[in-house]
Amino acid sequence: MSTIESPADHFAPTERTTPNRAKERVSYEKAEAYRVLDEALHCDFAFVGRDGAPRVLPTFHVRVDDTLYLHGSTGSSMGMGAREGFAVSVTATIVDGLVFSKSWFHHSMNYRSVVVHAQARLVTDPDERWSAFRALIDRFSEGRSDRSRAASSKENAASALLAIPLAEVSLKQRAGGPNEDPADEDLPYENGVAEVVTTVTGRL
Amino acid sequence: MSTIESPADHFAPTERTTPNRAKERVSYEKAEAYRVLDEALHCDFAFVGRDGAPRVLPTFHVRVDDTLYLHGSTGSSMGMGAREGFAVSVTATIVDGLVFSKSWFHHSMNYRSVVVHAQARLVTDPDERWSAFRALIDRFSEGRSDRSRAASSKENAASALLAIPLAEVSLKQRAGGPNEDPADEDLPYENGVAEVVTTVTGRL
Numbered sequence: 183m184s185t186i187e188s189p190a191d192h193f194a195p196t197e198r199t200t201p202n203r204a205k206e207r208v209s210y211e212k213a214e215a216y217r218v219l220d221e222a223l224h225c226d227f228a229f230v231g232r233d234g235a236p237r238v239l240p241t242f243h244v245r246v247d248d249t250l251y252l253h254g255s256t257g258s259s260m261g262m263g264a265r266e267g268f269a270v271s272v273t274a275t276i277v278d279g280l281v282f283s284k285s286w287f288h289h290s291m292n293y294r295s296v297v298v299h300a301q302a303r304l305v306t307d308p309d310e311r312w313s314a315f316r317a318l319i320d321r322f323s324e325g326r327s328d329r330s331r332a333a334s335s336k337e338n339a340a341s342a343l344l345a346i347p348l349a350e351v352s353l354k355q356r357a358g359g360p361n362e363d364p365a366d367e368d369l370p371y372e373n374g375v376a377e378v379v380t381t382v383t384g385r386l
Numbered sequence: 387m388s389t390i391e392s393p394a395d396h397f398a399p400t401e402r403t404t405p406n407r408a409k410e411r412v413s414y415e416k417a418e419a420y421r422v423l424d425e426a427l428h429c430d431f432a433f434v435g436r437d438g439a440p441r442v443l444p445t446f447h448v449r450v451d452d453t454l455y456l457h458g459s460t461g462s463s464m465g466m467g468a469r470e471g472f473a474v475s476v477t478a479t480i481v482d483g484l485v486f487s488k489s490w491f492h493h494s495m496n497y498r499s500v501v502v503h504a505q506a507r508l509v510t511d512p513d514e515r516w517s518a519f520r521a522l523i524d525r526f527s528e529g530r531s532d533r534s535r536a537a538s539s540k541e542n543a544a545s546a547l548l549a550i551p552l553a554e555v556s557l558k559q560r561a562g563g564p565n566e567d568p569a570d571e572d573l574p575y576e577n578g579v580a581e582v583v584t585t586v587t588g589r590l
Binding site: 198223224226227228229230231234235236237238239240242269270271272273275277280282283284285286287289291293295297299315316318319322323326327329330331332333334337340341366369371372373374375376377378379380381382383384385386 | 402427428430431432433434435438439440441442443444446473474475476477479481484486487488489490491493495497499501503519520522523526527530531533534535536537538541544545570573575576577578579580581582583584585586587588589590
C-alpha cells in the first residue's frame, strides 16, 4: 500500500467508495469510521440472493480491530446465504439532526454513515467464534459476558457469525446548520437544526 | 389477489418475505408496517451494482399511500443506478431496547424492522415528483413545505426520486423482556431490558 494514498490510519479509496458528488462529506479516516461503527446500535447488511435480486437485513454487529462481526442464525437468510467469500455491503448510520432550510432544496439531515464493501467470511474457527460472541455480548454493556452464562455447545452451533474485513470503507457525514442560497437569506422563514438524540437507559 | 391469503389490510407473503425461523416475529399487517416506515428517520436501500456486487446506502424516505419515495441525487450512485424497473431491497429499522438475559444466547434486541422487495421506478412525471418532494419536506415537520421556498426548476432537476411499490413487505419485530431457559432462572445474574429512545427536539 502506498503511504501517500493510504497511510495506516486511513482506508484507501476505491471506485466504489469514491462518491460522484458531495465529496467534501466523505472521509476515509479509520478512527472516525470506527467510532461510528462502535456507536451504531445496529447495521444493515446487503447481499445478492440466489435469484440475483438484492437483499438487505438489519443485524447486530461488533468491531474487533479491523474486522466487523455480524450476528446471524444458521437458519436465517444470512446464515443460508453465507458461503466462503461472498460479496456484501454493510452500512451503519446514525442520524444526528433534521436540517431545516429556508428552501425545500437545502433541507437535509445531519448524519454519520459508514459503508463497507467486502467479501464476507463465515467464521468457523472455535476460538475466533468464542471471542467474537463474547465481544458481541460485551457491546450490550461492558463486561456483560462475565455477568451471564456463556453459550453451550448447542447454542454456539445455532449461531452464525460473519466476519467482514474492514478495508474498503468510507464514512459520509454532514454536520452543522442549514445551507442557504444567498438570495434566500431574507426570506421570512425560520431555519435551523432539530437535534436527534438516541439514549439507552438501564444497561445491566 | 386471494382474499384468504391477502386481505386488503395485509401484504401477501412471498418466498422472500417468509422467514426460515422466528416466524412468530413476522407480520404482514399493512398498518403496523406503515407505522414503522413513517416513524423511521431514514432507511437503507440496496441494489446490485453494475459489477454484480451488492450496494447499500442510507437515504431519506416518505410513504405516500402504498408507495415509498426515496430521495437521491441525479449524480449519486442511486441516481446513476436508477433505471426503469430495477430490483431493490429497502429496510427501515427502529431499535427499541437492548435485552439482557441470564445467558449469552438469549441476549437480544427489541426492534421493529420493515423489509421491502420491489422493482424501483425512477419518477419522471412532474406532478408526481412535485407532490413527493412536498411530502418529503413535510416529513421533517408538518406543513414545512409551506414554510420554505419551493424548489426551482434547476433544483428540481438536480434531485432524483425513486418510487418503490409497497406490495412485497414484511415487518419483523421483537418486544418484551428477556427469554430465559428454565434451567437458568436461578442463576445469580440480573436480567431485563434497557430502553432505547430516539428523540427529535426543535422541529421548525
